[in-house]
Amino acid sequence: MLKDITLGQYFPGKSFIHNLDPRTKILCIVIYITVIFLIKSFLGYAALAIFTALCVFSSKIPVKFVLRGLKPIMMFVAITALFNLFLTNGRVAWQWGFLTITYEGITLAIFMVLRLFFLVLGTSLLTLTTSPIALTDGIENLLSPLKRIGVPAHELAMMMTIALRFVPTLLEETDKIIKAQTARGADFESGNLISRAKAMIPILIPLFISAFRRADDLAVAMECRCYRGGENRTRLRALKMSYRDGFGFGAIILFTAIIILTNILSGRLGLV
């Protein structure tokens, strides 16, 4: 299960999407997410699916790898869908005891599932094609106008870099601890909910201890090198926009226009 977590996992490559400026990608993903919540019809979702598929293909990352990011959220998606299915008011489609499903509920549940899927697909595509360093550089740069009103942009970006940097490390550590405790006969699979929760203790305690130790070591190491904030720091890789980013913005604007068009169209034709 651990290996399904693709969050913060970078898939190196040289595709068009990989080479976009991280700022472009972040802005595009913000637009993309906003657009997802604007879509009102299945026609719009079809357009969204085509656009997302084009992005995935042009990133040259194996589709299987991108889809793997969906696995950990399956449970969450299922619960959300059920809530929408049973708790939406409207025309009754099916009834059994106190359980009612409405036509509106069915549509809403499908929309919700699609939204969550595309949300995760879009964001995994961002982290898969952007190295953590580039990502945080981009965020810092985009947030830097806010420095004037006292937003600690550099510190926030630094914290994010460190957090992202330690995701794989902690996963590896968890894997090792699980192995060691399994070898000592720890049982994570059987028993009721409480005994299963208890079975996590031998994993969580060593994990926390090692995370604190790592944080401490890192703080000492940074202090030893006289690290201090963002003022006057220069970068090894300065961010630079190119003609590609023009294409990127063009594509996302075209996409937004198409979605708005589908909304108008489906409104005229009375489609859902």
Add this chain to the structure above:
Amino acid sequence: MIKLSDICYTYMSDGPFEKAAVKNVNLTLNSGEFIGLMGHTGSGKSTLIQMIAGIVKPTSGKIAIDGQELYAKNCDMRKMRFKTGLVMQYPEYQLFEETVFKDIAFGPSNMGLSEDEIKRRVFFAANLVGIGDELLEKSPFELSGGQKRRVAIAGVLAMEPEILILDEPTAGLDPAGRDEILCKIKDMHQRLGITVILVSHSMEDLANLTDRIVVMNHGELAMFDKTAEIFKHSEELKRIGLSVPQITEVCSRLSEAGFPIAEGIYTVEMARAEIERILKSEKS
């Protein structure tokens, strides 16, 4: 008997970071043997022994322990894991209990043993690795690095496995502590007749302790033979980033210099006996 047939293991299969760590390994280890396992860093030693211990499932191939195939339908994996005790590399991080006693007792109590038996085993194992009774009520996090290591090893020894697997158990310990622990393990091996698999980078330790040695190179089985035979191949070992015990090196230099010393000497005791024999025969 441990029988590995065509064992392969690939980390992060079908991704950009795919890594074949163990490739087509065939091995048969007898019960009661003291087996050494060596190979350069990243040669797949840890992966291999984790598969034997039933912690990691091979990507392909079969492992059978005393005729019972692991991961077969009729195989109770938990029971099999009690048969094999694995001390992982740098096992300190596995400590989590409030007291050293409770931590060592974690394995035995998972086995469902009685209170008295658990107590006996904890004292036995703590004693074996040189953890005094006064430390048993301390928190494991108050101990020194070396003591933590000993507690972690005791946690596995207390399960009294039939097959004891140790992954570089003495890396980072002081020389006295290292010799002491290895000596106790050898003693346990002889007294209880258990099978031991020891991963080590110390040619001296392997020479002194093992009956047979498995040599890994880039995930493949490079050599598997009696300890004496392995150390005859000093050129081959050096080529794959390993070496022979220093005393073997000394003997081969002596032989090159015209001293009529026999081949295949790999412990200091053997060298001393041989040199004494030669000196005696020269006198007479």
